[in-house]
Amino acid sequence: MSDWITTAHVTVxxxxxxxxxxxxxxxxxxxxxxxxxAELALYGARLCLDAAGESALPAQAQLRVASLSGPRNAxxxxxxxxxxxxxxxxxxxxxxxxxxxxxLFSSTDRVIWPRSFSTLTQTAKSRGSSENRYVTNGIFWTTxxxxxxxxxxxxxxx
Amino acid sequence: MNEVYxxxxxxxxxxxxxxxxxxxxxxxxxxxxxxxxxxxxxxxxLYTIADDEPDWMTRARRIIERVAxxxxxxxxxxxxxxxxxxxxxxxxxxxxxxxFERDYQSFAELVASWLDWHGPVFTVSTxxxxxxxxxxxxxxxxxxGHADHALVLGVELRNxxxxxxxxxxxxxxxxxxxxxxxxxxxxxxxxxxxxxHVSSRPSRWRIAGGANVVEGEDPxxxxxxxxxxxCSEALASSALAPRDIALIKPQAAGGPVNDATEARALxxxxxxxxxxxxxxxxxxxTLGAAGAxxxxxxxxxxxxxxxxxxxxxxxxxxxxxLADRAPANAGHVLACILGFGGGHAAVVLExxxx
Numbered sequence: 049m050s051d052w053i054t055t056a057h058v059t060v061x062x063x064x065x066x067x068x069x070x071x072x073x074x075x076x077x078x079x080x081x082x083x084x085x086a087e088l089a090l091y092g093a094r095l096c097l098d099a100a101g102e103s104a105l106p107a108q109a110q111l112r113v114a115s116l117s118g119p120r121n122a123x124x125x126x127x128x129x130x131x132x133x134x135x136x137x138x139x140x141x142x143x144x145x146x147x148x149x150x151x152l153f154s155s156t157d158r159v160i161w162p163r164s165f166s167t168l169t170q171t172a173k174s175r176g177s178s179e180n181r182y183v184t185n186g187i188f189w190t191t192x193x194x195x196x197x198x199x200x201x202x203x204x205x206x
Numbered sequence: 207m208n209e210v211y212x213x214x215x216x217x218x219x220x221x222x223x224x225x226x227x228x229x230x231x232x233x234x235x236x237x238x239x240x241x242x243x244x245x246x247x248x249x250x251x252l253y254t255i256a257d258d259e260p261d262w263m264t265r266a267r268r269i270i271e272r273v274a275x276x277x278x279x280x281x282x283x284x285x286x287x288x289x290x291x292x293x294x295x296x297x298x299x300x301x302x303x304x305x306f307e308r309d310y311q312s313f314a315e316l317v318a319s320w321l322d323w324h325g326p327v328f329t330v331s332t333x334x335x336x337x338x339x340x341x342x343x344x345x346x347x348x349x350x351g352h353a354d355h356a357l358v359l360g361v362e363l364r365n366x367x368x369x370x371x372x373x374x375x376x377x378x379x380x381x382x383x384x385x386x387x388x389x390x391x392x393x394x395x396x397x398x399x400x401x402x403h404v405s406s407r408p409s410r411w412r413i414a415g416g417a418n419v420v421e422g423e424d425p426x427x428x429x430x431x432x433x434x435x436x437c438s439e440a441l442a443s444s445a446l447a448p449r450d451i452a453l454i455k456p457q458a459a460g461g462p463v464n465d466a467t468e469a470r471a472l473x474x475x476x477x478x479x480x481x482x483x484x485x486x487x488x489x490x491x492t493l494g495a496a497g498a499x500x501x502x503x504x505x506x507x508x509x510x511x512x513x514x515x516x517x518x519x520x521x522x523x524x525x526x527x528l529a530d531r532a533p534a535n536a537g538h539v540l541a542c543i544l545g546f547g548g549g550h551a552a553v554v555l556e557x558x559x560x
Contacts, residue, residue, distance in 0.1 A: 127306075128304075
């Protein structure tokens with residue numbers, strides 16, 4: 049393996065509360081259609097390029113987004129809920145759920161669909177499903193890990 | 207720049223524990239999927255590797271060691287880069303043990319210890335494009351002289367999260383996958399462990415080029431412009447024109463919309479379309495392992511004269527029929543994987559042995 053040179057290294061710990069605003073100012077606009085994890089990666093990458101005195105990456109540069117934890121916490125919640133046969137719905141109406149649950153994802157009728165998720169309705173197998181009773185309102189929320197996107201449902205149980 | 211070749215391969219899938227048994231099973235019409243039970247009595251079809259070991263990690267180790275050995279990568283220096291590519295990694299173990307304290311690199315490190323691998327270890331997890339991206343990364347390192355060989359492992363083993371997630375998103379067929387089929391109604395997932403041993407040493411298959419295009423506009427669906435861009439970049443990186451491609455292995459997972467979108471986009475690039483082949487009706491959609499698994503199986507099919515049967519009605523409206531036999535001269539093959547997160551990845555293989 050060849051040797052590599054680190055031209056810049058940035059550590060931001062703790063993260064400033066206004067990091068998203070700082071990124072928007074630096075970019076001239078807020079990034080669109082990316083989740084908070086990818087946005088944070090962009091924030092760090094921009095800081096690192098600034099520290100290296102580079103305005104942009106070379107055209108053929110390869111970009112890697114890496115994390116040791118990635119979507120671990122989201123995955124843990126998903127596993128805990130899919131493994132618990134008494135869920136996905138909760139008796140508590142105040143509790144928001146993060147779930148990959150079949151029952152929640154079947155509830156297409158009352159969901160506010162962000163534009164980017166329109167194709168999730170492509171098979172529309174369970175439109176009108178009786179499972180709709182489990183959901184009174186909700187949105188889909190994404191986090192991105194590289195190009196790996198975890199889809200999650202935040203819902204309030206009726 | 208060094209050229210990069212496929213030095214060896216291994217594959218465990220529903221077809222069998224290795225390439226040879228897989229070709230035999232494929233020649234006999236394949237193996238049916240089994241039912242995978244979820245909570246609440248729900249079940250989905252799943253193409254499984256025939257190994258009933260109940261302990262997830264013990265089973266994973268046995269399968270991975272066997273497949274890596276089959277690729278030939280363990281017979282020489284184990285100092286090159288090792289890529290462990292997967293969309294689910296060891297979730298199948300974690301969902302049983304509840305252990306989420308270990309970081310996301312720990313599984314790849316564990317695999318490296320199983321294989322007594324001494325080189326740098328990478329985890330690549332970009333959903334369905336994982337192992338094709340790993341292959342492209344390995345190619346980059348070898349081309350630029352940072353390594354002279356590498357091992358790419360695509361690993362996708364049984365877990366409830368993947369099945370429940372895809373089922374919950376209404377993307378699964380209740381019966382079987384019918385890629386580009388008239389009655390296609392969703393995909394069927396599959397288990398696979400695939401090993402691609404790549405090297406700068408010349409061999410039959412040259413990895414001529416490839417591309418990875420991410421279009422996040424539609425995180426769960428195929429974007430036609432991205433398919434066109436993926437093909438164009440893959441061809442450009444291979445110094446080829448569309449007419450040079452003799453065979454395409456599209457994603458073709460069996461989804462009603464995504465299959466149509468992909469076929470339409472491919473027709474924009476290739477006019478006329480070269481012969482097409484799909485392997486997902488035989489091994490299922492093996493998610494992060496799919497790129498490596500399908501490259502391993504397809505190259506073996508072309509060498510062995512075995513071809514997947516298309517025993518269902520194809521969708522004439524797609525104007526993209528699957529070939530019922532291998533092309534006489536598959537000089538350059540384009541293999542594509544499209545996935546969540548807007549990932550559109552392709553690799554171009556050159557058959558130098560024809």
